Amino acid sequence: MGFGVFIHRSDSIYDDSPAEQYQFPSQYLRRVEAWVGDWIIYYEPSKVKDTRGYFAMAKVQQVIPDxxxxxxxxxxxxxxSYxxxxxxxxxxxxxxxxERGVLNDEGQxxxxxxxxxxxISPSDFNRIVDLGLDISEPLLPRVDEIGASSGFQDEQAPFQFEQNRNRxxxxxxxxxxxxIFRRVVLRAYDERCAITGLKLINGGGRAEVSAAHIRPVExxxxxxxxxxxxxxxxxxWMFDRGLISLSDDLEILISRQVNDLGSVKAFINRTRRALPPRRQLERPHPHFLRWHREHCFKQ
Structure with missing residues (x-):
């Protein structure tokens, strides 16, 4: 058991899908086998343009021959787990x-x-995870997501790990x-609705958009x-109920079951395509878009 680092880049020649699998040569087999049942951190090299550095974590479930x-x-x-x-x-x-473990005795x-x-050592792992999860700042749900009785307010104190808190x-x-998913998605889309193109900020300075899973967690x-x-x-609401969907090239598809087609066409942005994130690697993956069309979209 232990922690590890997997180097991954968006233009990798390997058959990697960070949330599903990581391909590696046999020279690393013994090393990776030691991490089965434990966590790794994904790292994008500094020589990659717009590098994300340490950008994600995931749990290794099994190692198999390709x-x-x-x-x-x-x-x-x-x-x-990703x-x-x-x-x-x-x-x-x-x-x-x-990641202090990459330094030699001279600190180089x-x-x-x-x-x-x-x-990677437990101390380096914990340091990177704490920075990556941004626990020094609040990660608050919308009031309408938790109910008025919960007592959450926008000025709630930030999350802090206790010394013995189980990560x-x-x-x-x-x-x-x-x-965290909301923060990552909204940052990628500049807090703008990909369907309407609108960027609305409420009186509290909060974006009036949500981070939708294309293929639901459920x-x-x-x-x-x-x-x-x-x-x-x-x-x-329309996306979750299959009244709209997206093609692989982000064309907005409208269900034939929509009862007010004219209003829906006026509702979506003029390009008739979902506005993409700035970075190509953050675009919706065709695998998930296809799942939505096949399982949610009411054709």
Whole structure:
């Protein structure tokens, strides 16, 4: 048992799908097998343009031989464990290198920093996770999501880990995961509804949009940016009920069951396509869009 780092880049030549599997050569097999049942952190190298640094975490469920490529293996990710960081963590932070284990005795970067698959100490793991989950700032749900009786207010004190707080319980909390997912998705879409194109900010400075899962959590949809889209309340309601959907190239599809077609056409933005995130790697994945068309969309 232990913690590890998987280097991954969006243009990887490997058959990687961070929320599902990570492909690696046999030289790393013994190392990865030691992490089965435990957590890894994904890292994007600094030489990648607009690098995300340490950008997500996930739990390794199993390691199997790649059924297609000899001498290659797959680390299978436990369903529902993948979590994008609320804030990607740079390799060099305000206090220097955040992964101290890559430094040599002289405090300089060693060859360990170049290893695509490497172990990480519990202290380095906890440091990166704490920074990535942004626990120094509040991650609040909307008032209408929790009910007026809960007592939550916008000025609620930030989350803080207690010394003995179990991070695994925190990471697995549906409320926490939804809050982080909302922050990641809304940042990718600049707090703008992808269907209408509207960016509405309420009197409290909060964006009036939500982070919608394309494939719902209840249907084993992961909390990954490519399974998310920023939607206003009405657009979210229509999307969840299959009255609108998206093609692989983000064309907005309108169900024949819509009773007021003219109003819906006036409701969506003029391009007739969902507005994409700025970064190509954050766009909705065709795999999830296809699932929505096949299982939700009322054609």
């Amino acid at each position: 059924p297609v490529k000899p001498a290659m293996y797959l680390a299978l990710i436990e369903a529902g 979590l994008d960081f609320a804030n990607p963590v740079p390799f060099n932070g305000a206090g220097g290198v955040v 970067n060693s060859g360990r920093a170049q290893s695509a698959v490497r172990p 695994v319980s925190y990471i697995g909390s549906r409320i926490v995961r939804d809050r 249907a084993n949809g992961p909390d990954i940016i490519n399974n998310g889209i920023s939607l206003s309340g009405t657009a979210h």
